[in-house]
Amino acid sequence: MQAIERPWAIxxxxxxxxxDQIAHVANxxxxxxxxxSFADNLLAFQAxxxxxxxxxxxxxxxxxxxxxxxxxxxxxHNGSVDVASVPELHHALANGIRGExxxxxxxxxxxxLLWLSARHRAIVAIDALDELERAIMxxxxxxxxRILLRILPPKAPNSRFGLNPRDLAxxxxxxxxxxxSLVMDGFSFxxxxxxxxxxxxxxxxxxxxxxxxxxxxxxxxxxxxxxxxACRYVDEQDWLDFNxxxxxxxxxxxxxxxxxxxxxxxxxxxxxxxxxxxxxxxNATLAAQLNAAKIQLYLEPGRALLDGAGxxxxxxxxxxxxxxxxxxxxTGLSMSLSEQWKNSEFLPTPSLIQRGAxxxxxxxxxxxxxxxxxxYDVLTWRKIFFPATPRHGDLIVYPNTAGYQxxxxxSEFHQLPLPPKIIVSQQGExxxxxIDQ
Numbered sequence: 001m002q003a004i005e006r007p008w009a010i011x012x013x014x015x016x017x018x019x020d021q022i023a024h025v026a027n028x029x030x031x032x033x034x035x036x037s038f039a040d041n042l043l044a045f046q047a048x049x050x051x052x053x054x055x056x057x058x059x060x061x062x063x064x065x066x067x068x069x070x071x072x073x074x075x076x077h078n079g080s081v082d083v084a085s086v087p088e089l090h091h092a093l094a095n096g097i098r099g100e101x102x103x104x105x106x107x108x109x110x111x112x113l114l115w116l117s118a119r120h121r122a123i124v125a126i127d128a129l130d131e132l133e134r135a136i137m138x139x140x141x142x143x144x145x146r147i148l149l150r151i152l153p154p155k156a157p158n159s160r161f162g163l164n165p166r167d168l169a170x171x172x173x174x175x176x177x178x179x180x181s182l183v184m185d186g187f188s189f190x191x192x193x194x195x196x197x198x199x200x201x202x203x204x205x206x207x208x209x210x211x212x213x214x215x216x217x218x219x220x221x222x223x224x225x226x227x228x229x230a231c232r233y234v235d236e237q238d239w240l241d242f243n244x245x246x247x248x249x250x251x252x253x254x255x256x257x258x259x260x261x262x263x264x265x266x267x268x269x270x271x272x273x274x275x276x277x278x279x280x281x282x283n284a285t286l287a288a289q290l291n292a293a294k295i296q297l298y299l300e301p302g303r304a305l306l307d308g309a310g311x312x313x314x315x316x317x318x319x320x321x322x323x324x325x326x327x328x329x330x331t332g333l334s335m336s337l338s339e340q341w342k343n344s345e346f347l348p349t350p351s352l353i354q355r356g357a358x359x360x361x362x363x364x365x366x367x368x369x370x371x372x373x374x375x376y377d378v379l380t381w382r383k384i385f386f387p388a389t390p391r392h393g394d395l396i397v398y399p400n401t402a403g404y405q406x407x408x409x410x411s412e413f414h415q416l417p418l419p420p421k422i423i424v425s426q427q428g429e430x431x432x433x434x435i436d437q
Contacts, residue, residue: 001238001263003348003399006308008034011431012424013397018431019313019353022422023395029314029332029419031406033065033436036425037309038402039073044270045301046077052277052287054297059103061227061302062088066407067421067436070306071095082227082300086113093120103224103298105150105188107161111138118142125150125188125224129167132174139181147175148188148224148298153202162189176216184218186210186295190226194265196272199225200279200286207293223290224298229272230265231307233348233400239264242347252325252367255381258343269304303403310402312337312419314379316394317371325383326366328390333370334379336419337398338408345381346398346405352386353395361388368396372414 012018012032022030045058059082060074068091074081075096083089084106092102099120104113107127115138117124123146126132132147139145149171152162163171175184187206191198206223213220234242239262248254267275277287277297290297314330321327339346350368364386370377379398390396398405410418421436 001234001242001347001349003233004235004308005399006034006037008037008424008426009308009311009399013351013353015431016353016355018433019395020355022433023313023315026420026422028417029312029330029336031310031312031336031401031419031421032424033067033069033310033402033421034424035069035073035309037307038070038305039077041269041305041307041309042073042077042079045273045299045305046079048270048273048277049297051274052285054277054287054290055294056297056299057101058305059224059298059300060305061300062092063408064302064404065306065310065402066091067423068095069421069423069436071097074101080298082302084109086110086116089113089116089120089122103300105300114138114145115142118145121146123148123185123222126163126171127161128163129170129174132171136174136178136182139178142181144181144183146183146185148186148222149175149184150188150190151206153189153191155198156192172213172216172218175218179217184213184220186220186222186224188224188226188298190300191228194228194230194262194272196267196275196279199228200276200281203276203297204281204286204289207289207295210295211293221294222296222298224300225276227300227302227304229299229301229304230262230268231303231403232265232268233261233263236264236266250383251381252327252378252383253381257345260344260347261339263347269301269307272304273299306402308400310400310406312398312401312406314368314396314398316390316392316396318392319366319390321364324365326364326389328366328368328396329371330368330379330396331371332419333372333411333413333416334377335370335409335411335413336406337379337401338405338410340378341409346379346401347382348399349384350380350396350398352388352390353397354388355393355395356391359388359391363387364389366390371416
């Protein structure tokens with residue numbers, strides 16, 4: 001399936017000279033990241049809020065990619081960042097994100113994370129009653145702590161995240177007892193999947209909860225709808241054809257998979273946010289309800305802000321023919337392409353950059369394996385069509401990998417270094433590059 005790619009990505013693959021330079025320095029696999037594409041995505045989300053006259057904040061879900069470059073774009077464009085650990089909080093602060101622009105989520109936060117959040121005026125999503133008690137203790141020792149109460153979604157009763165109705169009532173009572181040190185700013189939730197309607201429905205229900213909480217004296221001026229904003233990696237027809245013709249014979253060793261990321265979806269990104277805001281909720285759209293109640297909307301996209309903003313490059317180490325298809329071995333490991341480690345496969349088709357002397361163009365189909373000694377270290381089980389036989393020194397480029405693929409599962413197995421992230425930008429028609437710090 002041919003990937004949907006941004007112009008920068010198409011152009012840099014044609015610039016073999018700059019890829020040669022980077023490959024020489026990296027001496028192994030590397031990730032290319034394009035901060036301008038991230039900034040474009042962030043600005044589109046912010047514009048969607050403004051278009052519907054909704055006050056709110058777009059929190060970049062930092063867990064989706066660890067590069068510092070994204071944080072600088074957030075700082076420059078008045079964005080916010082969602083973190084879930086002390087190192088992530090440190091990293092955000094070190095790259096110019098103000099504390100009040102940081103949201104802290106995740107399960108069972110450490111006391112140190114709660115303390116730093118209070119000191120820097122970050123807002124914390126409280127997930128459980130025992131966490132609330134620790135937050136109360138820490139808030140009493142500092143000036144105050146801003147919190148959201150995370151609810152257990154009614155249609156996901158088995159989720160391990162969020163306060164059930166009984167615990168939510170207890171949490172509100174405890175917040176009322178310590179209102180001088182704990183500021184209850186609103187509610188939050190996160191839903192699996194990429195559907196528009198459930199997010200709008202639950203957000204609308206929480207508007208009513210905000211009104212009730214205000215009657216008890218809480219500020220309660222925000223609702224966070226979490227992340228889960230869809231991305232589109234391939235065209236619709238390619239996606240339909242792939243699923244209609246799916247067969248184990250298309251994969252090395254007859255490999256089968258439990259599921260794939262829905263590589264074609266609609267709406268996506270900022271358009272999905274706009275669809276949520278326009279969704280009917282009672283007698284008005286969600287946007288109209290938020291405006292009438294003077295409630296801010298928070299959201300935490302990760303993958304959707306990184307859509308189109310990166311690619312991963314693996315130098316070819318060797319090739320051999322194996323029955324009806326070939327096996328390409330690349331430098332590096334499949335752990336640098338994380339989808340494979342969820343019993344799935346990253347489906348947008350990689351491309352071959354031929355380097356060195358010209359060769360006879362003999363098309364082949366081949367799977368792509370990593371350089372470890374593990375049988376399951378495979379980047380692509382599908383038998384990919386290549387216009388020529390890959391050879392040592394060529395580059396295989398995986399498109400659109402910035403969202404979750406680059407470093408979610410990376411490992412220094414075999415004492416191999418982690419692939420560096422290379423920031424690329426354009427000055428006129430020329431690319432420049434530097435290593436992300």
